[in-house]
Amino acid sequence: MTATQKENVATGYANSAAYVSFHTGDPGTTGANEVAGARAAITWTPGAVDGVITGTATGTVAAGTNIAYIGLWTAGVGGTFLDKAAGAVTSTGSVAVNLTATASG
Secondary structure, three states, X not given: OOHHHHHHHHHHXXXXXXXXXXXXXXXXXXXXXXXXXXXXXXXXXXXXXXOEEEEEEEEEOOOOOEEEEEEEEOOOOOOOEEEEEEEEEEOOXXXXXXXXXXXXX
């Protein structure tokens, strides 16, 4: 795959994954264990044409909530659950997330 096509694939992923959710347990394939009302819009930023897109988001999550996973969604409410990543953090009232979408091949 050329660098341009890698960039196209990473950008397509970022365009679909517009919101991040926060989960107290494994969301599986459906987005289970989501902290209600805590989705946050992702700001994706392309860099060089190399198949790497970075994103940031900050969600409001009650202090003391243990976040075990994040999820990626097509919408702020409802929508389609797309992907997940494990991580462990205890919220202080908000949770900041840095994301990287990388296409290889």
